[in-house]
Amino acid sequence: MAALVPVAFAIAAAPSQQAAQSTPPVSESESPKNLQVLSKDLTVRQVKEIMDDWTDALGVDCSTCHVRDMDHPLPNGRPGYDYAGDSKQEKRTARVMYAMTEEINARYVAAVPNSGIPVTCGTCHRGHLSPVPFNSAETKTPVNSSNTAQP
16 A cells, blocks of 8 residues: 555645644644555645645545544644544545545556546545435436527
8 A cells, every 4th residue: 555655636626724724833843643545755744735635625624534632732722633543433434545546546547548637535525525426317407498499
C-alpha cells in the first residue's frame, strides 16, 4: 500500500470554510503521524489540504474520522483532534476507500486513452457521507406533448 503515493484526491475543491474554522494552524515543524496510505513524504500542510478536499467531497468535518483531544485545545479554546488515532471506524473505512480509488485510477482510468479525469471521493459521494445512488429515471427526460416540436 505504500506505493499509493500519487494523491489523486488532492485535485478539486478549495479548503472548506468549515474546515478552516475548526482546525488548528498548520505547523510545518512537525511531521504527519500514522500515515498508512498517504505518502510519508507529505508535509502537515499537504495532508491538511488533502483532508480539506475529502471533507468537502464527503460533506463532513474532522470529527467524522477523528476523536476530540481535550489535552490540545484549538486557538478558540475548543478541544482539538487526535489526528493520529485510529479509534474510529470511519477513518479505517476512509483508508480502504482511498486505496480503492488509487487502484481504480492506476489500473483502469490510466488504461483509458485520453481519460484525464481521475476517480475521487467526490465522484461517488458528491458531498454526502454515503455515496449517492444513481437513478437512471432521474436522468431521462419524459416525452410528452410539451417536448415535441411544433410544425
